[in-house]
Amino acid sequence: MNDYRYDNQTVQGFILSAIFWGVVGILVGLLISIQLWAPAANFAPYFTYGRLRVVHTNGLAFGLGAGVIFGLLLYVVMRLSGRPLVFPRLARFQLWYFNLVIAAAALSLFAGWDQSNEYAELEWPLDVAVVVLWVIFAVNVFATIIKRKEPQLYVSLWYTIATVVAIAVLYIVNNLAIPAGLGKSYHLFAGLNSANVEWWYGHNAVGFLFTTPFLAMFFYFMPKALGIPLYSHRLSILAFWSLIFGYLWTGAHHLVYTPIPDWLQTLGIVFTLFLIAPSWGSVINGYYTVGSDWSKMRTNYLAKFFVLAITFYGLQTVQGPTQALRVVSQLIHGTDWVPGHVHMGTMGWVTLTATASIYYVIPRIYGTTIYSEKVANIHFWLVLVGQLLFSVTMWITGIQQGAMWKATNPDGTLKYTFVESLVKNYPYWHTRTLAGLIFTAGMLFFVYNVLMTIRKGRALQASAPAPRASSPAPA
Amino acid sequence: MAGAIYRKPITLAVMATVTILVGSVVTMAYPMLRADMHPKLATLKPYTALQLAGRDVYQREGCMNCHTQVVRPLPSEVARYGAYSQAGEFAYEHPFLWGSKRTGPDLAREGGLRPDAWQYDHLANPQKYVPRSNMPSYAFLKGRLLDADQVTSHLAALAVLHPELKPDPAQVKAELAGKDEADAMVAYLQQLGHAVPRRQALAADLTVENPLAHDVAAVVKGQKLFADNCAVCHGDEAKGQEGIAPSLIDDVFLEVKGDMPDAAYFAMISGGSDAKAGLGRPGLKDGGMTAFGGQLSKQDIWSIIAWLRNQKAHEAAEGDDHDAQEHR
Numbered sequence: 001m002n003d004y005r006y007d008n009q010t011v012q013g014f015i016l017s018a019i020f021w022g023v024v025g026i027l028v029g030l031l032i033s034i035q036l037w038a039p040a041a042n043f044a045p046y047f048t049y050g051r052l053r054v055v056h057t058n059g060l061a062f063g064l065g066a067g068v069i070f071g072l073l074l075y076v077v078m079r080l081s082g083r084p085l086v087f088p089r090l091a092r093f094q095l096w097y098f099n100l101v102i103a104a105a106a107l108s109l110f111a112g113w114d115q116s117n118e119y120a121e122l123e124w125p126l127d128v129a130v131v132v133l134w135v136i137f138a139v140n141v142f143a144t145i146i147k148r149k150e151p152q153l154y155v156s157l158w159y160t161i162a163t164v165v166a167i168a169v170l171y172i173v174n175n176l177a178i179p180a181g182l183g184k185s186y187h188l189f190a191g192l193n194s195a196n197v198e199w200w201y202g203h204n205a206v207g208f209l210f211t212t213p214f215l216a217m218f219f220y221f222m223p224k225a226l227g228i229p230l231y232s233h234r235l236s237i238l239a240f241w242s243l244i245f246g247y248l249w250t251g252a253h254h255l256v257y258t259p260i261p262d263w264l265q266t267l268g269i270v271f272t273l274f275l276i277a278p279s280w281g282s283v284i285n286g287y288y289t290v291g292s293d294w295s296k297m298r299t300n301y302l303a304k305f306f307v308l309a310i311t312f313y314g315l316q317t318v319q320g321p322t323q324a325l326r327v328v329s330q331l332i333h334g335t336d337w338v339p340g341h342v343h344m345g346t347m348g349w350v351t352l353t354a355t356a357s358i359y360y361v362i363p364r365i366y367g368t369t370i371y372s373e374k375v376a377n378i379h380f381w382l383v384l385v386g387q388l389l390f391s392v393t394m395w396i397t398g399i400q401q402g403a404m405w406k407a408t409n410p411d412g413t414l415k416y417t418f419v420e421s422l423v424k425n426y427p428y429w430h431t432r433t434l435a436g437l438i439f440t441a442g443m444l445f446f447v448y449n450v451l452m453t454i455r456k457g458r459a460l461q462a463s464a465p466a467p468r469a470s471s472p473a474p475a
Numbered sequence: 476m477a478g479a480i481y482r483k484p485i486t487l488a489v490m491a492t493v494t495i496l497v498g499s500v501v502t503m504a505y506p507m508l509r510a511d512m513h514p515k516l517a518t519l520k521p522y523t524a525l526q527l528a529g530r531d532v533y534q535r536e537g538c539m540n541c542h543t544q545v546v547r548p549l550p551s552e553v554a555r556y557g558a559y560s561q562a563g564e565f566a567y568e569h570p571f572l573w574g575s576k577r578t579g580p581d582l583a584r585e586g587g588l589r590p591d592a593w594q595y596d597h598l599a600n601p602q603k604y605v606p607r608s609n610m611p612s613y614a615f616l617k618g619r620l621l622d623a624d625q626v627t628s629h630l631a632a633l634a635v636l637h638p639e640l641k642p643d644p645a646q647v648k649a650e651l652a653g654k655d656e657a658d659a660m661v662a663y664l665q666q667l668g669h670a671v672p673r674r675q676a677l678a679a680d681l682t683v684e685n686p687l688a689h690d691v692a693a694v695v696k697g698q699k700l701f702a703d704n705c706a707v708c709h710g711d712e713a714k715g716q717e718g719i720a721p722s723l724i725d726d727v728f729l730e731v732k733g734d735m736p737d738a739a740y741f742a743m744i745s746g747g748s749d750a751k752a753g754l755g756r757p758g759l760k761d762g763g764m765t766a767f768g769g770q771l772s773k774q775d776i777w778s779i780i781a782w783l784r785n786q787k788a789h790e791a792a793e794g795d796d797h798d799a800q801e802h803r
């Protein structure tokens with residue numbers, strides 16, 4: 001016995017779980033942003049900045065990011081395959097198991113189980129749990145696609161497939177370690193190799209957790225929500241293959257001027273520049289799609305979400321390659337410029353795409369409409385202002401920091417002590433907390449809107465015979 | 476474009492995997508086979524049990540979220556931190572702890588930069604030394620005794636890759652007896668950068684005179700520079716702090732009675748404790764005087780010395796009167 005309704009409830013479960021972990025992650029983000037200007041806000045030993053920053057990044061990458069990926073990509077896979085999941089109960093199990101793993105992961109990070117590799121901080125028992133989680137997801141994705149009713153694989157499915165295999169390879173290799181007790185292990189690779197493997201992973205965690213799955217969502221939900229067909233299939237093909245080819249060469253741009261061999265750094269930088277092309281292939285495809293009918297910006301409340309999301313993706317993928325250049329890296333590496341870059345991607349591109357897609361999915365699960373477009377508009381403007389304020393302040397203070405670190409007198413001595421440069425950050429760090437508050441307020445409007453839509457949908461269901469969600473195949 | 480593969484998910488998945496693996500093999504796997512990715516300096520020493528325990532705490536507390544441990548070969552960076560990082564320094568790093576964010580200063584050359592007592596105190600209360608620091612207090616490390624069995628098992632895990640780390644449990648027990656996490660952390664911090672010689676002190680020419688001696692403007696400037704850079708260790712009035720740094724206005728210089736000329740001060744300030752070799756005096760066993768040669772210009776250093784001399788004369792004049800006040 002199976003129909004879309006059961007699977008849709010699983011999808012909704014993932015979405016609500018992702019929202020929950022997202023709110024937790026964002027609140028922790030607010031706390032660490034305060035700790036940076038008020039060290040008294042550290043509560044040793046579990047809630048000091050060093051431990052909480054990792055809870056923030058992992059909570060949002062794996063709690064919000066992976067949760068949204070599981071929910072929305074399962075939805076996309078079903079629609080594009082024209083059938084329910086092949087293993088619906090497995091997906092339901094995955095939902096519970098996912099929440100268990102994320103909860104355990106958060107606790108382990110509070111406890112200081114930390115492998116110290118960025119975005120791969122989870123210790124080996126949790127790594128094993130995450131791999132199992134991913135395999136469960138992969139089983140349903142592949143089985144459902146193989147047994148699909150639609151002959152053609154739409155571009156979103158290619159991105160989904162690439163995400164599934166790439167994350168598996170990356171995650172397993174970079175987490176190879178020698179265990180030394182339950183909560184402790186040592187990276188299998190030493191020194192330079194450890195760094196090189198980690199950033200091969202780290203850059204592509206961004207690539208295959210924050211880019212390809214969100215492109216899959218963007219290219220499915222944007223045309224659907226706006227009722228416009230995708231501009232160019234051919235451009236998608238080019239962008240897809242060159243993106244997944246190019247991404248894996250570029251990890252060394254995080255290691256510019258470190259002791260890893262120069263040829264690796266240069267190779268990484270060259271491929272990084274090349275990445276502009278496929279990234280902008282997607283941007284152009286997005287723009288031209290909406291461009292066939294700009295009036296949607298006025299008539300469809302979701303249009304602006306998608307347009308701004310792809311705009312930030314476009315800005316992000318120009319800024320990123322620039323940062324890899326030696327002369328720019330010199331100035332901005334290690335400064336607050338980088339969190340400015342990061343949050344334009346995460347708050348701009350990732351959360352805008354995710355929230356717009358959720359606004360599309362949730363009402364469809366119940367065959368209804370969104371609770372309030374007005375609330376959605378307030379949400380939009382608040383997160384936009386919050387994000388811009390965050391990124392812009394960080395860019396300014398980042399450049400100032402970088403310049404102060406580099407400033408020397410004619411005789412080669414330094415102009416500023418480290419602490420002088422630190423102190424200059426404080427006004428900007430205060431502003432960043434304000435930006436975070438605005439962003440959080442926006443997200444709370446979003447959460448409210450989603451919950452009210454579900455409530456509305458449930459009321460509808462109770463009063464009417466169970467509506468069967470339609471299964472629109474792509475045009 | 477051949478459209479067929481967009482109907483065959485398995486073929487597509489295989490092709491995507493191959494596409495992903497090309498760059499991975501060239502930039503991630505292949506380098507592992509090359510010697511230039513496995514260098515090791517002859518001067519690099521493996522971790523002792525205590526130091527490794529400190530490194531474990533460093534990882535656990537996420538210090539690398541604020542501190543990097545890699546000095547880039549840029550002139551300003553070398554001036555600030557010391558010799559740039561060399562490939563051969565990292566053979567025992569599992570994982571590397573270079574970090575990506577410098578909310579606090581780089582620590583690659585922290586070893587020997589500060590006295591032990593300073594490190595203990597600073598860890599427990601960073602704001603005592605740098606009032607506007609945002610580093611959290613790690614006072615709780617004090618009193619958390621180390622577990623020798625645990626550290627032994629950590630060493631044993633690393634010994635899978637580095638046989639020379641194979642622990643002798645009895646020896647580890649003896650080394651860690653009575654030691655707590657703060658001891659471990661300080662031991663770890665004090666060995667950072669040990670494989671590379673520290674900043675070379677300039678050969679001290681003791682006949683050079685202070686060009687700014689008695690220059691009033693220099694004395695004023697020196698006072699401010701001292702407050703910004705030196706007072707954290709030597710105290711606001713340069714009278715020293717017990718266990719941290721000696722008085723600079725008494726008659727003892729580097730633990731030997733009898734002051735030395737301004738040029739000797741210059742050598743100590745510019746070169747730090749490494750300059751002692753050229754001055755022929757023992758000083759404190761563990762050193763701990765920071766080399767300011769890269770940070771302060773010659774003018775600045777002479778200005779500080781001018782202020783110190785002024786301060787000393789002043790102190791001598793006030794003499795007993797001042798002491799009496801202090802003891803009230």
Ligand code: HEM
Binds near residue numbers: 118316
């Ligand atoms: C073509 C696209 C992109 C390129 C080439 C790129 C490049 C870079 C570079 C060079 C850095 C290192 C900066 C430094 O530390 O000196 C960086 C950091 C980062 N980028 Fe991007 N970026 C791109 C797109 C994105 C997108 C779309 C996101 C989405 C969220 C993102 C998220 C991040 C994150 C999280 C970091 C911080 C890594 C860390 O140090 O922990 N980037 N990026």
Ligand code: HEM
Binds near residue numbers: 026433
């Ligand atoms: C209220 C909103 C948020 C606030 C106040 C906030 C705050 C912060 C702070 C203070 C840091 C540390 C920066 C530093 O090292 O100096 C950080 C890092 C980070 N945040 Fe957020 N954040 C927020 C939202 C998000 C969201 C929604 C995401 C992801 C979806 C995210 C992902 C990250 C990542 C990946 C890093 C690591 C950056 C790096 O390594 O350079 N943050 N955040």
